Amino acid sequence: MKSKKKVTFADIAAYTGFSKTTISRYFNDPDSLTLENQQKIADALVALDYKENKVGRILASGKTEFVGLIIPNLYLHYYSEMLNQILATYETYGYKFLVFAGSSKADVERKYIEELLAYNIEGMIILSGTIPSRELASYNVPVVGIEREDRYISSVNTDNYMGGVQAASLLRKSDCDIIIHVNANVPDTSPASGRIHGFVDTCEEYHLPYELVLTDLGDTFEENRERITRLVDEFEEKYPGKKKGIFMPNDTHANVLLNILFQRYGRLPDTYQIIGFDNSPISREAVIPLSTVGQQIPVIANEAMKLLSEQMEERKKRRPAPLKEPVHKVIPPILIRRDTTA
Amino acid sequence: MKSKKKVTFADIAAYTGFSKTTISRYFNDPDSLTLENQQKIADALVALDYKENKVGRILASGKTEFVGLIIPNLYLHYYSEMLNQILATYETYGYKFLVFAGSSKADVERKYIEELLAYNIEGMIILSGTIPSRELASYNVPVVGIEREDRYISSVNTDNYMGGVQAASLLRKSDCDIIIHVNANVPDTSPASGRIHGFVDTCEEYHLPYELVLTDLGDTFEENRERITRLVDEFEEKYPGKKKGIFMPNDTHANVLLNILFQRYGRLPDTYQIIGFDNSPISREAVIPLSTVGQQIPVIANEAMKLLSEQMEERKKRRPAPLKEPVHKVIPPILIRRDTTA
DNA sequence: TTGTAAGCGTTATCAA
DNA sequence: TTGATAACGCTTACAA
Secondary structure: OOOOOOOOHHHHHHHHOOOHHHHHHHHHOHHHOOHHHHHHHHHHHHHHOOOOOHHHHHHHHOOOOEEEEEEOOOOOHHHHHHHHHHHHOHHHHOOEEEEEEOOOOHHHHHHHHHHHHHOOOOEEEEOOOOOOHHHHHHOOOOEEEEOOOOOOOEEEEEOHHHHHHHHHHHHHHOOOOEEEEEEOOOOOOOOOHHHHHHHHHHHHHOOOOEEEEEOOOOOOHHHHHHHHHHHHHHHHHHOOOOOEEEEOOOHHHHHHHHHHHHHHHOOOOOOEEEEEEEOOHHHHHOOOOOEEEEOOHHHHHHHHHHHHHHHHHHHHOOOOOOOOOOOEEEEOOEEEOOOOOO | OOOOOOOOHHHHHHHHOOOHHHHHHHHHOHHHOOHHHHHHHHHHHHHHOOOOOHHHHHHHHOOOOEEEEEEOOOOOHHHHHHHHHHHHOHHHHOOEEEEEEOOOOHHHHHHHHHHHHHOOOOEEEEOOOOOOHHHHHHOOOOEEEEOOOOOOOEEEEEOHHHHHHHHHHHHHHOOOOEEEEEEOOOOOOOOOHHHHHHHHHHHHHOOOOEEEEEOOOOOOHHHHHHHHHHHHHHHHHHOOOOOEEEEOOOHHHHHHHHHHHHHHHOOOOOOEEEEEEEOOHHHHHOOOOOEEEEOOHHHHHHHHHHHHHHHHHHHHOOOOOOOOOOOEEEEOOEEEOOOOOO
């Protein structure tokens, strides 16, 4: 166990005969030293096996290079993939991430935020919608929200409206007799509500017969299955023999619908067209690859970090000019046509 | 913008007339103050709106409460769920997590580790298998590996051998004529190799006709699909009319197999039994719910943190007694019988 | 029960 | 181009 004391600038200074300041400069502004002295110090680092310690630097400079991240859960592929992409921005921006997952209880999330602030995070990315943006803004730290209520904070969202338009348009092209959009009854402040508006507007513009089924599909897979089975029964009774185009709220639910039909008919009947949302793995792994409206998760993650890092860099200037108004970026979704639509 | 200077112990001390030491004690050993003085300080905290700053504490005490986490990817549900469960241990142990995801390039991961060490992490959990355990052990920080080569580090793994036994036993009970295990050609140092041994030993013990197909199924979904289709063709040619029990390396591959059969026959033929591994969501969301050997991810995550925190706490003692030998914990898998086996 | 003073490992500010 | 010295916010002997 050779757990010797750690080597510090003081040791290097003593070893080389320079001052601690010069050692610091070697790291932060090497060009201010002569090449010869740079080499001397470089050699000393190797000789002493120096390992940098960022804690001292943080304390002295106030810059942690930490970004706090609060995610509702990692169970849904959408979130885990978003986390994945956000973490990957480390290569570009160098910020490290302190991650807290889930709870969706406001007081617990507040505790997380307190903790994050205690570590002097420089910024925060929030995917959870539990805490109102007004409160988030009051913490006085750059914040970027993703796909959540964002009145008082900057944000990056998928263009949900366009998603709704794309889905309705695709179903329209498949000559459906009736177009149905199933979704939860999302509040108008949530970005996801744009999907419903895009869908409805498109249907009305082209005078397509449509139905909106705004209902809670439950929280467990079993509940999903049961409620979607009931929906299918209703559709069959209400639109017998008609060609039904169904836009589901996400790929998981779309897949459940597909499976129910498959088990009932041994295949996807010609009277059904299905389109999901998210382009999550299940949409490709379904019995029949599902058509879906794909969110551009890597783009969203990068834009979020770009937005955040701009704000964080601004703060480091001598006379920071904070954002007057929150910035909202909108990323177009991508329609992915596979085998459940014509 | 009221971004006044942050309130520090010095401010509280000045405000209350105590010394900084007393303020510190209020936080770390409140009982050493009179109730009255505790109250005075408590009031001052509110009056001044004090926010704790952990950076100073870290610098002074050396305790960061940070644990580094290196994960191959978050694309696979297994990893994202493991991360989820590890993050959740925050409630129990209070350690925060600095997360780096994937790359599976040794030099990149080494850079991650350097960075983690620069922040004085107290311990590390590694799911990635890129860096040999011998090297990890040399970093002189408590390390726990999960489902990876673990000769020189502590670890928590699923009892893969038992998983292989469970799968083979289930297929045996379904009266298969031939039992097949498909898997990658995993090295013997990897815990996953236990599955193959458990499978083979069980087959031999009961004199079951079996076949081992050790082959790479590719890295993309398309490759998976193509290669598994070829496998099915081979099986049908080699064992026509026979009842085949197939143990796939994971649920994703099991699902691909199931879908291929479903599309070919409109259902799962009686001549096939399928069992997957992991109990990931796809196993329940498949056309027909897949039987699978489930890993107990929450248990594994908790055991890993328990093991790690024990080692980290030990280090904080005046005379730490480091582990002489790495500890290896093994968590039994759980057989989940659903609709793809009798 | 409380206070003094010396760190912890860097960076920042002057001055040389 | 380099150095002395004072921060940064907290903990920890040791003293009182």
